[in-house]
Amino acid sequence: MSGNIKVMVVDDSAVVRQVLTALLSKEAGIDVIAAASDPIFAMDKMNTNWPDVIVLDVEMPRMDGITFLKKIMSIRPTPVVICSTLTEKGAATSMQALAAGAVTIVTKPKAGLKSFLEMDAGDIIQAVKSAAIADMRRLKAMTTMPSQIPPKLKINEVMPEHEGHAIATSAMATTTDRIVAIGTSTGGTQALEKVLLSLPRTAPGIVIVQHMPEKFTAAFADRLNKICELEVLEAKNGDRVIPGRVLVAPGGLHMQVKRSGAQYHVEIIDAPPVNRHRPSVDVLFRSVAKCAGKNAFGIIMTGMGDDGAIGLKEMHDAGAETVAQDEKTCVVYGMPKEAVKLGAVDRILPLETIADAITHYGKQHA
Numbered sequence: 378m379s380g381n382i383k384v385m386v387v388d389d390s391a392v393v394r395q396v397l398t399a400l401l402s403k404e405a406g407i408d409v410i411a412a413a414s415d416p417i418f419a420m421d422k423m424n425t426n427w428p429d430v431i432v433l434d435v436e437m438p439r440m441d442g443i444t445f446l447k448k449i450m451s452i453r454p455t456p457v458v459i460c461s462t463l464t465e466k467g468a469a470t471s472m473q474a475l476a477a478g479a480v481t482i483v484t485k486p487k488a489g490l491k492s493f494l495e496m497d498a499g500d501i502i503q504a505v506k507s508a509a510i511a512d513m514r515r516l517k518a519m520t521t522m523p524s525q526i527p528p529k530l531k532i533n534e535v536m537p538e539h540e541g542h543a544i545a546t547s548a549m550a551t552t553t554d555r556i557v558a559i560g561t562s563t564g565g566t567q568a569l570e571k572v573l574l575s576l577p578r579t580a581p582g583i584v585i586v587q588h589m590p591e592k593f594t595a596a597f598a599d600r601l602n603k604i605c606e607l608e609v610l611e612a613k614n615g616d617r618v619i620p621g622r623v624l625v626a627p628g629g630l631h632m633q634v635k636r637s638g639a640q641y642h643v644e645i646i647d648a649p650p651v652n653r654h655r656p657s658v659d660v661l662f663r664s665v666a667k668c669a670g671k672n673a674f675g676i677i678m679t680g681m682g683d684d685g686a687i688g689l690k691e692m693h694d695a696g697a698e699t700v701a702q703d704e705k706t707c708v709v710y711g712m713p714k715e716a717v718k719l720g721a722v723d724r725i726l727p728l729e730t731i732a733d734a735i736t737h738y739g740k741q742h743a
Contacts, residue, residue: 385413386398388433503653515564559586576607588658659684
């Protein structure tokens with residue numbers, strides 16, 4: 378077991394415990410050391426063998442998942458993957474879990490649970506692996522893949538590059554509107570909250586892809602809208618990108634920026650996952666490169682994998698300013714690292730200065 382990720386599953390459903398244990402145990406590098414029906418039993422087991430990652434339900438008897446999560450974070454901060462129902466109530470509760478220190482979310486439906494979990498095994502395993510390398514000190518300061526898993530489609534296979542950057546470079550003289558495009562994943566909900574809370578109502582229009590399941594992005598946007606000066610919305614097809622507004626790509630769909638005359642708006646599309654993500658940062662960034670070019674500011678933040686690196690390079694090559702979050706302040710330094718390696722980044726900044734960079738960008742081009 379040495380070197381393997383030790384996982385504990387905590388869920389009051391015997392079927393969920395059985396299926397998750399079986400799926401995770403098949404994956405090389407992962408050991409399920411225990412499964413518990415509620416947090417009280419889980420704590421008894423953890424006293425003798427503490428896990429590296431906890432997969433946690435939020436609605437359980439005797440002690441709810443949020444209370445348990447807060448207890449764990451106060452005793453010994455440990456990466457937690459929330460396994461939540463795909464409902465509005467489940468989404469709202471999961472937002473509380475993320476605010477309390479959970480790393481990420483995977484979903485489970487009310488019906489067809491076993492087949493759903495088996496079908497989405499790749500997402501669940503990836504969530505556990507992402508959680509295992511998360512910097513819990515940083516997160517706390519801010520508050521076997523199955524053989525049939527879908528292929529990892531790259532951006533060119535879903536959104537062809539055939540138009541290049543001709544639109545962006547030839548048409549930008551006719552508008553001075555600016556766009557800020559942000560892409561993030563693991564650890565991003567907390568990081569985005571920190572950035573958006575620091576921005577004034579006069580900030581340029583912002584479009585965001587945060588890797589998150591459907592329904593959960595609506596709850597995430599609603600939470601941010603209540604605490605920020607900016608208007609934060611889950612994006613709908615045709616929504617305009619305007620100063621003072623933040624549009625968050627809806628979970629389960631891609632978001633692109635389009636231009637009509639001197640105005641920008643978003644288009645929400647149902648297309649295959651890119652880099653196994655839907656929404657994908659690459660899809661958003663490529664569209665911004667094409668339609669906004671030098672009138673855009675691209676930012677890639679904490680997250681595992683390489684989604685967004687190619688798109689940010691295209692923004693950079695089209696004349697946009699580009700920034701990557703630095704390694705020290707990332708929960709997972711994956712996506713920014715890949716963008717830096719690709720030569721897509723003008724500046725590397727700590728999380729604490731990204732809001733200032735956005736504000737300066739807006740004033741500079743006002």
